[in-house]
Each structure stands twice: as structure tokens, then as C-alpha cells.
Amino acid sequence: MSFDTRAFRQALGCFPTGVAVITTAGDGADHKGITVNSFTSVSLDPPLVLWCIDRKSDRFTAFMKASAYTISLLGTVHEDVSSRLAKQGAHSLDGIDLIHTKLGPPALADALAIFECESEAVHQGGDHAILVGRVVRFAKREAGAPLVFFQGRYGALASGE
Ligand SMILES: Cc1cc2nc3c(=O)[nH]c(=O)nc-3n(C[C@H](O)[C@H](O)[C@H](O)COP(=O)(O)O)c2cc1C
Numbered sequence: 503m504s505f506d507t508r509a510f511r512q513a514l515g516c517f518p519t520g521v522a523v524i525t526t527a528g529d530g531a532d533h534k535g536i537t538v539n540s541f542t543s544v545s546l547d548p549p550l551v552l553w554c555i556d557r558k559s560d561r562f563t564a565f566m567k568a569s570a571y572t573i574s575l576l577g578t579v580h581e582d583v584s585s586r587l588a589k590q591g592a593h594s595l596d597g598i599d600l601i602h603t604k605l606g607p608p609a610l611a612d613a614l615a616i617f618e619c620e621s622e623a624v625h626q627g628g629d630h631a632i633l634v635g636r637v638v639r640f641a642k643r644e645a646g647a648p649l650v651f652f653q654g655r656y657g658a659l660a661s662g663e
Pocket of ligand 1: 521559590
């Protein structure tokens, strides 16, 4: 069957998502981050979440080797950080406001929620790998507007007021 990948991608973009940054601890202060919208919850007990990474990504090997990563759910205040960590080869967290975590990989300051994860499993997912993380610690802010991604563009939720 012939498949128009570009059209497929555009159709998938009709599903609005939140945006997350996943970080992993490198050697010394060489932490790495990647912007994703493939984050989703999997299980409450045990507490599992998943996200997917492109096998062609520069960051693929770093995240495959990582025994732990931190997931930060982004607010509208993070749009620039999200764009930066979505650029080809731009995985450095230098200059980004970070919070230390007990597990190691830093969280983004002012994230709506953070999940510190140990790598539970990696599954094949075509040209992506599916990473399942076991949440060992989490935190949530009481307020904050989520960053939204829809049809290739950033947006925000309507306030309804
Ligand atoms: C909103 C948004 C969501 C994204 N979601 C994912 C994702 O779930 N998985 C992924 O591998 N890349 C995703 N990307 C692409 C990566 O952030 C990044 O652009 C890509 O990894 C850059 O290539 P490199 O890793 O080879 O440097 C997303 C980009 C944007 C802007």
C-alpha cells in the first residue's frame, strides 16, 4: 500500500496535545533535553508513563542508555524553551532555568508537573522507540496555563471567560 507520510503526519497533527521536555543526566553538567508531544500516562499501579523518540534523533543513543529521565510538562511560559529543544542538534540545557531532582536529571523551573522516572522498558515502534518510565517521584503546580501543540503550531487553551 502506498502511503503519503506527509499527509499522515498532517492528519496526526489534528490531535491537540500538551508539550513536555524530557531531560537526562549526561557526564558532569552535560545534561540533555528533548521536546516531545508523545508523552502519555500508561498505568496508575504501578505508576507508568511513556513517550516516543525518533530513531534518527541525535539524542536517541543518550536516551537509550539513560537509566533515568525527568519529564517536565510545559506551560505557555516555556514556548521558547520548547522551540529551542526541538531544534536539530540543540540538546544542551545551558541557560535554561532548572531545578535539581533527587534522581539526577534536572526538571524545568515552572513546569506544570514533573515526573522523575526510572527506565522501565523500551519497545519497538517502527521508526520510533517507545520508552516506558516508572515514576518514582512527582510534583504538581497549583496553577499555570499549559502549552498546547496543534497542527504544527503552539497555542493555549481558551480561558472560557
Ligand atoms: C511540539 C513538538 C513535539 C515533538 N515531539 C517529539 C516526540 O514525541 N518524539 C521525538 O522523537 N521528537 C519529537 N519532536 C522533535 C524533537 O523535539 C526534535 O526536533 C528532534 O529530535 C531534533 O532532531 P535531533 O534530535 O536529531 O537533534 C517534537 C518537536 C516538537 C516541536
